[in-house]
Amino acid sequence: MSDELSKTKQAYAELILRCGVNLQPGESVIIRPELGHREFVRLLVATAYDLGARFVMVEWSDPLSTRARYQHVEHQYLGYVPEFEVTRRKEMLADKWKLVSLTGSEYPEAFEDVDPTLLMEDRKGFVAKLKFFMQATMNNEVAWNVAAVPV
Numbered sequence: 001m002s003d004e005l006s007k008t009k010q011a012y013a014e015l016i017l018r019c020g021v022n023l024q025p026g027e028s029v030i031i032r033p034e035l036g037h038r039e040f041v042r043l044l045v046a047t048a049y050d051l052g053a054r055f056v057m058v059e060w061s062d063p064l065s066t067r068a069r070y071q072h073v074e075h076q077y078l079g080y081v082p083e084f085e086v087t088r089r090k091e092m093l094a095d096k097w098k099l100v101s102l103t104g105s106e107y108p109e110a111f112e113d114v115d116p117t118l119l120m121e122d123r124k125g126f127v128a129k130l131k132f133f134m135q136a137t138m139n140n141e142v143a144w145n146v147a148a149v150p151v
Helices: 004-021 036-049 063-072 083-093 116-137
Strands: 028-032 055-058 099-103 142-149
Touching: 004 036, 004 099, 004 142, 028 036, 036 055, 036 099, 063 116, 083 116
Parallel strands: 028 055, 028 099, 099 142
Antiparallel strands: none
16 A cells, blocks of 8 residues: 555544544544455554544444345344343443444445345334434434445
8 A cells, every 4th residue: 555545544544533523532432334444444443542542342244244134034033132232332322432434335235135124124123222322323422423435
């Protein structure tokens, strides 16, 4: 990678963390990327720690694994959210975690052959259990940022 490109990526990582979520020393951040973002995520994690982050959690997403869930899960399990996800998000709210989501899908057509009603039904369960976290995010009680990263 060229030196100029490295500097640009570093500046982008700092922009996301300093301005996007206003990460301060001693704060924690969760990063939600796809596997295709792994190179930039490593830079983002290192930058967060350089800025004094207490803890950086990476919550990887793989569209092809998610598609496999929709194609193979028993219908009765759509919408299932384990209780530990609720507990984790409550702790994140209490500790004022920062949230960074990265967009730019490696597999933009991953769900093309998935019945949209399955996606909707699964989402309903998620919303029912984690609505409190989604509302807190939309009310800006959680500092959050969505950043585009090409894959």
